[in-house]
Amino acid sequence: MANYLLRRLLIAIPSLLGISVILFVVLALAPGDPFGELTTNPAIPPEVRANLRASLGLDDPIHLRYISWLTAMMKGDWGYSFVSRIPVDQLILQRLPTTLAVIGISQIVALAIALPVGVYAATRPYSIFDQVANTLAFVGFSLPTFFTGLVFILIFSITLDWLPFVYRTGIDASGWRWWWEQFRQSIMPIMVLGLFQGATWTRFVRSAVLDVIRLDYVTTARSKGLTEGTVTMKHVVRNAMIPVVTLVALQMPAVFGGAIVTEQIFRVPGIGSLLITSILANDTPVIMAVTFVFAALVIFFNLLADILYGWLDPRISYS
Amino acid sequence: MTERLLEITGLKVHFKTDDGWVRAVDGVDIGIATGETLCVVGESGCGKTVTAKTILKLIDMPPGKIVAGRIGWRGRDIVPLSPAEMRDIRAKEIGFIFQEPMTSLNPVYTVGEQIAESVRTHEGLSRKAAMDRATEMLRLVNIPSPQRRVHDYPHQFSGGMRQRVMIAMALACNPRLIIADEPTTALDVTIQAQILDLLNDMKEQLGTAVLLITHAMGVVAETAQRVVVMYAGKVVEEAPVGELFANPRHPYTQGLIRSIPRIDRAATEHVRLEAIPGTVPSLLNPPLGCRFAARCRYATEACVAAEPPLREVAPGHKVACIL
Numbered sequence: 001m002a003n004y005l006l007r008r009l010l011i012a013i014p015s016l017l018g019i020s021v022i023l024f025v026v027l028a029l030a031p032g033d034p035f036g037e038l039t040t041n042p043a044i045p046p047e048v049r050a051n052l053r054a055s056l057g058l059d060d061p062i063h064l065r066y067i068s069w070l071t072a073m074m075k076g077d078w079g080y081s082f083v084s085r086i087p088v089d090q091l092i093l094q095r096l097p098t099t100l101a102v103i104g105i106s107q108i109v110a111l112a113i114a115l116p117v118g119v120y121a122a123t124r125p126y127s128i129f130d131q132v133a134n135t136l137a138f139v140g141f142s143l144p145t146f147f148t149g150l151v152f153i154l155i156f157s158i159t160l161d162w163l164p165f166v167y168r169t170g171i172d173a174s175g176w177r178w179w180w181e182q183f184r185q186s187i188m189p190i191m192v193l194g195l196f197q198g199a200t201w202t203r204f205v206r207s208a209v210l211d212v213i214r215l216d217y218v219t220t221a222r223s224k225g226l227t228e229g230t231v232t233m234k235h236v237v238r239n240a241m242i243p244v245v246t247l248v249a250l251q252m253p254a255v256f257g258g259a260i261v262t263e264q265i266f267r268v269p270g271i272g273s274l275l276i277t278s279i280l281a282n283d284t285p286v287i288m289a290v291t292f293v294f295a296a297l298v299i300f301f302n303l304l305a306d307i308l309y310g311w312l313d314p315r316i317s318y319s
Numbered sequence: 320m321t322e323r324l325l326e327i328t329g330l331k332v333h334f335k336t337d338d339g340w341v342r343a344v345d346g347v348d349i350g351i352a353t354g355e356t357l358c359v360v361g362e363s364g365c366g367k368t369v370t371a372k373t374i375l376k377l378i379d380m381p382p383g384k385i386v387a388g389r390i391g392w393r394g395r396d397i398v399p400l401s402p403a404e405m406r407d408i409r410a411k412e413i414g415f416i417f418q419e420p421m422t423s424l425n426p427v428y429t430v431g432e433q434i435a436e437s438v439r440t441h442e443g444l445s446r447k448a449a450m451d452r453a454t455e456m457l458r459l460v461n462i463p464s465p466q467r468r469v470h471d472y473p474h475q476f477s478g479g480m481r482q483r484v485m486i487a488m489a490l491a492c493n494p495r496l497i498i499a500d501e502p503t504t505a506l507d508v509t510i511q512a513q514i515l516d517l518l519n520d521m522k523e524q525l526g527t528a529v530l531l532i533t534h535a536m537g538v539v540a541e542t543a544q545r546v547v548v549m550y551a552g553k554v555v556e557e558a559p560v561g562e563l564f565a566n567p568r569h570p571y572t573q574g575l576i577r578s579i580p581r582i583d584r585a586a587t588e589h590v591r592l593e594a595i596p597g598t599v600p601s602l603l604n605p606p607l608g609c610r611f612a613a614r615c616r617y618a619t620e621a622c623v624a625a626e627p628p629l630r631e632v633a634p635g636h637k638v639a640c641i642l
Contacts, residue, residue, distance in 0.1 A: 224410040
């Protein structure tokens with residue numbers, strides 16, 4: 001197992017290198033200049049601008065720039081944001097907890113919906129409950145988050161005026177009051193993301209359970225005189241979870257991507273909105289770092305999926 | 320006659336489909352005495368498996384439905400029993416061995432856990448004691464080094480070994496009856512013989528009655544004391560095994576016996592193995608008269624007109640044929 005992990009981590013290195021090369025090249029080829037603003041600023045003479053560019057190495061050939069970026073990264077130096085002059089790693093670390101909290105809780109909400117509803121619906125296929133759940137799930141995953149987000153804001157913030165629709169970092173309250181405000185401002189982005197994921201996963205859980213429930217070993221379990229509950233939980237769900245866990249782990253990076261939109265709608269100061277603002281400002285070091293973090297997440301969750309898979313299914317061995 | 324352990328009378332199990340009700344089992348009478356081996360034989364789709372699964376109510380209801388009949392288990396009708404009461408009978412009083420050893424074991428639990436599960440459910444044993452029982456059962460069904468194998472997963476066993484595990488599982492609570500639904504069909508020939516020997520052994524050691532479902536007449540000859548021949552959801556003949564092979568009365572039984580490959584008629588004689596022409600009729604709208612009439616070489620008009628009742632032609636030998 002340790003051997004397998006080591007091998008997988010070693011394989012991750014060339015993948016990450018490849019990803020960084022592609023990202024770097026694409027960003028270098030993209031139009032736009034981080035110092036675009038300075039060109040139109042009459043207070044800054046052209047030679048100052050040229051010096052600035054030269055000092056940052058922006059005029060070097062692309063491979064030299066890549067190598068200097070890579071060596072800096074390896075030393076743990078993520079560079080500085082062109083716009084805010086704050087170190088990139090600090091910027092990301094500032095934003096990451098909010099994103100992790102919102103996404104993490106929304107995924108828990110999604111699983112809390114998908115697992116019980118999917119399993120219950122699959123044990124009673126084509127019942128009223130199943131049909132209602134199916135229809136709602138279909139609606140849920142057909143509606144994009146930017147649409148439901150706006151609908152939520154319209155209903156809960158504007159019409160009913162229950163919830164704030166702009167996420168604030170500095171809440172001037174403490175104790176329970178702080179938690180309450182935090183809850184009020186997070187609930188909409190969490191529900192929008194959670195319901196969307198929940199709808200997708202409900203359908204997946206249902207079909208995974210339906211695949212298992214007709215198998216012979218479930219009848220064997222029933223023939224042993226186990227209760228329906230034990231049969232469902234121990235023999236059906238346990239096996240149906242194998243593909244579900246894999247899917248959930250593999251979808252996690254996509255969830256981060258999807259969260260960018262939701263963060264933008266609710267003004268959540270997370271890593272997604274950091275990416276958007278830095279793209280708009282041509283802030284290359286930040287774009288590079290954030291996309292690289294996303295890439296690393298993809299590789300991490302892939303590894304996690306494989307490990308979970310082997311842990312859940314004894315037929316898979318790591319040797 | 321000894322006290323009947325299981326007494327099925329007039330059992331009808333129908334399945335609802337989009338085209339109507341399929342009469343998979345349509346009036347079946349089967350009885351098994353304590354410690355007896357009864358074979359139910361017939362070709363695919365004649366209702367053997369449905370009959371067997373219905374005894375433990377393992378068919379899906381709906382679409383399945385017990386339309387009529389009585390399943391007497393030790394003098395008590397189990398058709399009206401609640402799910403909870405049925406659970407007390409499953410594994411504890413009636414064990415079940417399935418056809419497909421490759422898919423009948425749960426791949427994510429060790430065989431020990433799966434055997435121990437029924438013991439823990441019915442006898443309330445501790446995990447430790449139940450695992451000891453599982454090891455004991457594996458030893459009983461001749462699995463080598465049971466202490467080690469009890470912690471193995473199903474995929475680490477071959478088909479024959481898995482069927483031994485299934486037998487161990489079915490016997491774990493020491494039931495009075497074992498229903499084996501084509502336990503050897505999915506196995507290759509040498510393994511088939513071993514599994515049948517094992518079943519016979521177990522039966523002798525533990526005094527368990529066996530209801531063996533099969534479509535292989537060879538298996539019948541080797542294991543049964545009595546035989547029930549089923550055709551299209553009905554019993555067409557019932558007799559002690561010797562009597563059935565010596566003096567088959569129903570044309571269908573005769574056909575089945577003729578279709579057994581025989582080693583004494585060498586291939587050099589160029590005798591073609593006989594087959595029964597045609598297939599089992601649709602059970603959606605079964606023919607009015609004898610269901611075998613369309614394939615029967617002796618069929619007369621009387622056969623098509625009315626259904627022949629099961630009548631006793633010799634002591635213990637019943638046949639549903641007017642001839």
